[in-house]
Amino acid sequence: MVYSEIVMDHFRNPRNVGEIKDANGIGEVGNAKCGDIMKIYLKVEDNIIEDVKFKTFGCGSAIASSSMATELIKGKTVDEAWELTNKAVAEALDGLPPVKMHCSVLAEEAIHDAINDYRKSIGLEPWETKHHSEHIHEEVHGE
Numbered sequence: 001m002v003y004s005e006i007v008m009d010h011f012r013n014p015r016n017v018g019e020i021k022d023a024n025g026i027g028e029v030g031n032a033k034c035g036d037i038m039k040i041y042l043k044v045e046d047n048i049i050e051d052v053k054f055k056t057f058g059c060g061s062a063i064a065s066s067s068m069a070t071e072l073i074k075g076k077t078v079d080e081a082w083e084l085t086n087k088a089v090a091e092a093l094d095g096l097p098p099v100k101m102h103c104s105v106l107a108e109e110a111i112h113d114a115i116n117d118y119r120k121s122i123g124l125e126p127w128e129t130k131h132h133s134e135h136i137h138e139e140v141h142g143e
């Protein structure tokens, strides 16, 4: 399998790894087939993604996808972050092998999950997501 240099770079030096203690949106999704899990932490202020971090227990493409996805949504509005598709993540990585496209889907969905968690926390209805992956994390608020 041939990976782009950008994929290798983000795999070897992933950006935004870790967690945010005072996150106000947390998303976690997993792919039942490969067993990989991705968790995204958002710090939203005035509808802007002020900070974002991730923890991914998964393959190299999943790590590269989460790293790139967090870079792409940082500083964006919540609405813009919601629009980030897995295709855009894969394109920003200069492509992923076809059998690895689902790894970028995980990134899109983990972000969606985190955004909906944030929306719930401020009393808004969750947005509709496609949800190909397994939803793991229900919510962080009100537990």
Ligand code: FES
Pocket: 031, 034, 035, 036, 058, 059, 060, 061, 062, 100, 102, 103, 106
């Ligand atoms: S192999 Fe499943 S996320 Fe990469």
